[in-house]
Amino acid sequence: MDAIIIGGGIAGLTTALFLHRAGFKPRIFEAATSYKPIGVGINMMPHAMRDLDSLGLTAGLAVRGIEAREFAFYNRHGQHIYSEPCGRHAGYDFPHFSVHRADLHAVLHEAVVARLGSDAVQMAHRCVRVDQDDRSVCVQFEDAHTGAPLAPVRGEIVIACDGFHSAVRRQFYPGEKPGFGGINMWRGVTRSKPFLTGASVTRIGPISPGKFLIYPIRNFDDGTQLINWVAEIQGGELTMNDWHTPGRRDEFAHVYRDWRFDWMDVPDLIERSEFILQYPMVDRDPVDRWAFGRVTLLGDAAHPMYPRGGNGAAQSIIDARTIARLLAAGGDPVRVLAAFEAERLAPTATIVRTNRVRPPDALINLVEARTAGQRFDRIEDVVTAAEIRDLVAGYATVAGYDISQANQQPSEVPA
Template structure:
């Protein structure tokens, strides 16, 4: 049995990939119920190659909005700085074209949970990890409710505040990056007057980025404003904000941005944290993936995609190599360099798009324009 700690996107992809390879797996989630948390997310092309390999892509695409070239706009004038306008209407396609898409996180999670159920994967909730122990043949996880589980491998897919990573590396806490994010949803009918620049757009300005795009068939607009701040803000999905606070963070911005802010109903904010890169992710029969291994800033929109790519690569390595140590070495060799590069490039993307003067932006130098980086196919590359 392979134990996966965390029923987020990375954990579920890992479980589905393992089950499809005929390897027994069980998932343990700290939350008492699998509720729809989060908002919209970007589905990088690499993640969708994984979904195609797993037979998930058609179901995922049915809930996703095809994206254009992710146009960058001047924060005051909406002048096009990079990319081309996104003229799409948000209607899902068949998912066959190799492009970026947007999706509501709850929809993606529901698709993956349905596939996990069809594969008879057990997802246990209310299992907060409190300890683990391992020897040369097995690893045992201990949970706060007094229960335990034993397997031949334990995978920490439990996010930036990973309990698994904390047990492996005590004192290695996430670090605040000096950025805060505001997120909110606006019904398409209320957002319509402020969508003149197309269904997706990223406004960039001094120490600020405002990103918005449609999802759920074009019925909802997902908005995310990222701002530098001198005040440390907690990380999480439960800290409320207000229209006034978001408006104060984006003063004198283009009317399309401020108009959407004025229509916000429930705003949440959270501090952006990342992790110091680890020289290796695995210790004996325990390994990490996704944010637990390499949390990164959201400026490339690739955090979810990296976790999904990781999960596929780990499962493929375990299917090819019966020896755990050999499989984990193969997994890290395939993923460590790419994820460390993506961490660095995500930080650089933010530095460039939040420059004091967006008129100095050089499109060809922006990491998002790097097709080798953004168009990577993990399935073709293999492990």
């Protein structure tokens, strides 16, 4: 099987690694002229780590990232609402890592180079369209430096992993607009001393006036950590959704100016950030088809979702394992791609919709509503244990990382 992968991001590289393990030698074409350490933190939860572990990548992530211990929820006054252990601390067979997206990408890229060769990823190849006949697919590229057309590349199938702004998706769904629910995000990283357990994925405050998500993503020898933070604020216009867009402190920092708690000084964290990026909370409406003959969408190209609950990357990794398993079983590639779509489209569409209306931090919004944004005396008087279970565990089930799902699903791609 001569498979062409368009896009060498998280989905494209993971797909290449799984296909390689199944005995194929895919070619990857990436639009970027070089990989730059752009982005901030990403959570790799056990349902994704199960698959990365099967590729032998756990040790690389353990060195670069931080094994998370707990999910913690606080109101906007810094009062503790709820915590629960995560990853292996919660009995999962696989760890939960909080990691810089660039470190995750580097682990994948190094593995691709080691296993498929240094020429496996062709950089500066921007796909502009795909054409197919009964026997093959032809991909048209342009040079990302000059915009000049490059020699077309022919293969048996195309797996389009070209992300949120996928050129291949645009070919099949012209005129699509991003889904924007009116939330903007500002993100950054700040070197700081550890807070709470030193490995707490912590959500503070409701979406209105503003939510703040913090977790450490790197340890330093002097005992400090790189703390990833995300301010999510309801309101504002849809800005360009590009991971490189810089943001400004004065656009959002006032919301958090009084958030100085005994366990975290939020204004200080924002003030000392190494940089600030702005990104809107965007997704796309789920579509009915990803597979078009010999071409399929995968990862963010197939199911772009709000970056909540660590699922953008996780679902791409699960897609990668799934398509490799199906291709390894053999058969007509057109049918195999249709089978991939049949297996993965519905569950990911459910996550896209759930992330819009009932994200993992719905618990904080409930507490905010019941206390009218005021301090509470006893959390037990505000929300019951059953309600907490329902809100937090409910999301985990939809997202495929409740403990029975994550521990039981085997990684079925032949070694």
